[in-house]
Amino acid sequence: MTFNTTLDSIKTYEAGKPIELVVREYGIAPDQIVKLASNENPFGCSPKVKEAVRSIIDNMALYPDDSMLKLKTALAAKYGIDPKELVIGAGSDQVIEFAVHAKAHPGAKVLMNSVTFAMYEIYAKQVGAQIVRTASRVHDMDEFYALYTEHKPQIIFLCTPNNPTGDAIDADAMLSFIGKIDSDTLVIVDGAYMEYARFKNPAKAVEPRDLIARFDNVLFLGTFSKAYGLGGMRVGYGISRAPIIEALYKVRPPFNITTLSLEAASVALEDEAFVTECIADNFREMKRYEAFAAHKGIDIIESYTNFVTLSLPEEKNSSKIAQELLKKGMIVRDLSSYGLNAIRVTVGTAAQNDRFFELTNSLL
Numbered sequence: 182m183t184f185n186t187t188l189d190s191i192k193t194y195e196a197g198k199p200i201e202l203v204v205r206e207y208g209i210a211p212d213q214i215v216k217l218a219s220n221e222n223p224f225g226c227s228p229k230v231k232e233a234v235r236s237i238i239d240n241m242a243l244y245p246d247d248s249m250l251k252l253k254t255a256l257a258a259k260y261g262i263d264p265k266e267l268v269i270g271a272g273s274d275q276v277i278e279f280a281v282h283a284k285a286h287p288g289a290k291v292l293m294n295s296v297t298f299a300m301y302e303i304y305a306k307q308v309g310a311q312i313v314r315t316a317s318r319v320h321d322m323d324e325f326y327a328l329y330t331e332h333k334p335q336i337i338f339l340c341t342p343n344n345p346t347g348d349a350i351d352a353d354a355m356l357s358f359i360g361k362i363d364s365d366t367l368v369i370v371d372g373a374y375m376e377y378a379r380f381k382n383p384a385k386a387v388e389p390r391d392l393i394a395r396f397d398n399v400l401f402l403g404t405f406s407k408a409y410g411l412g413g414m415r416v417g418y419g420i421s422r423a424p425i426i427e428a429l430y431k432v433r434p435p436f437n438i439t440t441l442s443l444e445a446a447s448v449a450l451e452d453e454a455f456v457t458e459c460i461a462d463n464f465r466e467m468k469r470y471e472a473f474a475a476h477k478g479i480d481i482i483e484s485y486t487n488f489v490t491l492s493l494p495e496e497k498n499s500s501k502i503a504q505e506l507l508k509k510g511m512i513v514r515d516l517s518s519y520g521l522n523a524i525r526v527t528v529g530t531a532a533q534n535d536r537f538f539e540l541t542n543s544l545l
């Protein structure tokens with residue numbers, strides 16, 4: 182069978198390996214496996230969320246509230262915006278899909294960092310857009326601006342903090358960059374890890390409210406999958422001016438968020454103390470990775486997220502190291518598909534991190 186030839190150049194997204202696969206392939210018991218591959222919150226979500234989801238478990242026959250009133254009201258209050266400035270997606274991934282499909286034409290250019298979240302390219306290629314990438318590994322706003330003037334892209338992706346490198350853009354530099362972009366170019370600021378950046382250094386964080394107050398061409402993305410510990414519930418959101426949100430709604434399928442997920446995300450916002458505690462723990466534990474890397478002479482990019490990226494010396498092949506770890510029940514992310522000889526490791530609980538140091542001590 183032949184397919185839409187626009188899809189020919191797409192490489193299917195490679196997700197972090199699930200625990201179930203390691204159980205099947207290596208015969209390791211599930212409780213012996215540590216997954217530090219997908220930047221999930223190792224403490225899970227607030228106990229209040231679990232209670233709330235249990236209490237509505239009998240409500241599965243009816244379609245969800247497609248206006249998503251409860252979640253939108255809670256998010257609008259948190260960010261000081263209007264509910265009309267919000268769209269909810271099955272993960273912020275889905276909001277990226279909406280945005281690319283709503284904005285980019287075949288042949289349009291989409292500008293992004295050399296090393297960044299893999300889904301930008303996949304969605305852009307689905308609509309026949311062309312990818313333009315910077316040369317630098319970390320976001321350099323001058324380089325972005327030069328490529329913007331050369332290529333006039335329809336969409337610019339700024340992933341800050343960036344996955345999979347962990348670096349974050351200075352808020353001032355980003356705001357002055359966006360101020361120079363014409364209003365028909367959509368600037369997507371992916372803040373999947375913004376809660377971590379805001380905690381570590383406010384100069385590396387932007388508030389969605391400020392972005393949309395200043396600019397009519399910015400879409401901010403947030404997610405419940407990382408700091409809020411709800412990766413399995415698939416809830417993310419976009420914040421932008423109403424005309425952009427209205428365009429995104431034209432490509433949204435109805436009932437894209439389940440009743441349980443809507444409830445989980447709404448209640449998660451009521452327990453910010455839980456999230457803040459998890460983030461504080463994350464940066465305490467991250468210091469141990471920094472010390473480990475220094476001890477081993479391994480390069481580490483300063484991280485504003487819940488993961489660290491370890492750039493390995495040439496003689497240590499990242500794919501081999503990841504494979505060795507997998508056999509021992511430790512799942513990390515090999516970054517060779519991004520053109521890096523590096524592994525990305527999610528900061529886990531103290532016990533999970535202990536295990537990582539123990540297993541890698543002889544390998545790295």
Ligand SMILES: *Cc1c(COP(=O)(O)O)cnc(C)c1O
Binds near residue numbers: 271272274343412415
């Ligand atoms: C995890 C992640 C997302 C999206 O995650 P969802 O689970 O789809 O909300 C988006 N962008 C980046 C950079 C991420 O790391």
